[in-house]
């Protein structure tokens with residue numbers, strides 16, 4: 318079974334369609350477009366209309382977006398920024414590179430969002446900001462956070478992290494918000510990020526910070542543009558072969574060796590070290606891809622919702638919610654297993670069905686090469702966030718992107734239910 322079965326990846330450029338690959342090729346072959354600022358302006362305009370937020374700034378990634386916000390807040394050495402521990406290492410790096418000290422929240426028991434009820438024990442007179450991440454698109458109650466910090470007689474900035482959620486009329490509730498157009502995210506420019514706010518003065522300070530940034534390096538623009546083209550052809554080739562030995566996997570290996578695969582987290586970043594070119598402005602060439610992706614975002618998000626509903630019908634008991642949320646962007650559908658044994662059962666089962674599940678976040682401050690030294694540099698002590706450590710060992714994410722149809726989603730959900738005896 319399965320030799321010609323379509324391979325489904327939770328990661329691996331999940332939003333790429335034929336028109337994205339074609340557009341990437343067209344832009345790639347027209348280098349004079351690389352610096353056309355009008356694409357950034359148009360992308361900002363479209364985004365502003367879509368999410369209904371007045372002011373949008375663009376940068377090369379979500380991590381740069383967060384760093385930019387913190388720079389605009391003019392943080393000083395020793396200031397503290399409270400943030401989740403169930404997140405990607407690049408978020409902690411951004412806080413650390415701003416000069417501030419990251420202070421970590423544990424994850425709450427119910428879902429994958431941070432435990433904001435413990436904020437009081439983390440706030441000191443050095444606290445300047447709180448990063449609130451809407452993990453897997455599940456919205457955190459910002460109003461509740463605001464109420465819980467209102468007795469501190471100084472401003473504590475609430476920075477919302479919408480890395481897993483971009484949708485129409487997004488309605489941010491914090492002081493400022495950011496998101497990403499990374500290759501595995503809600504919509505992809507391969508590399509890109511935005512900062513959004515209705516506060517014009519804050520927006521102006523953000524724009525001032527961005528003015529000092531480098532352009533996104535040409536080599537990286539080219540590599541980014543090659544990605545949609547590569548994935549469009551390589552993914553179907555993962556269905557040709559036996560087991561893990563497929564033509565697609567072989568080509569991917571060669572592509573990676575040549576350095577053509579867009580690397581989401583560079584080796585240096587795994588060790589809390591800043592790449593030389595970082596931070597950078599948004600590449601206009603990549604904004605061009607974003608203009609097209611945004612047009613398809615309603616379709617992507619409603620497809621995600623339909624697929625998540627199928628998972629939810631079978632797997633709600635191991636999901637992060639007690640009920641289905643029609644308004645949520647299910648970028649991925651997270652499940653939490655009871656034991657490592659169950660985790661392995663589900664992992665192996667999905668591989669046999671030719672589905673590669675996602676692993677956000679399989680370690681605290683996730684990054685493939687993150688180690689104890691990284692944690693030390695980023696002032697993170699795993700023992701202080703017990704729930705995060707436990708959940709990172711037991712989480713898996715099911716795909717909801719356009720790569721998977723209802724039939725395969727039903728099969729996956731039913732087989733997982735069966736293998737876990739739910």
Ligand SMILES: Cc1ncc(COP(=O)(O)O)c(C=O)c1O
Nearest residue numbers: 378379380405407478480497499
């Ligand atoms: C929750 C979260 N926030 C922020 C980011 C940073 O986005 P980017 O990869 O564009 O820097 C990520 C990246 O994976 C993320 O998962």
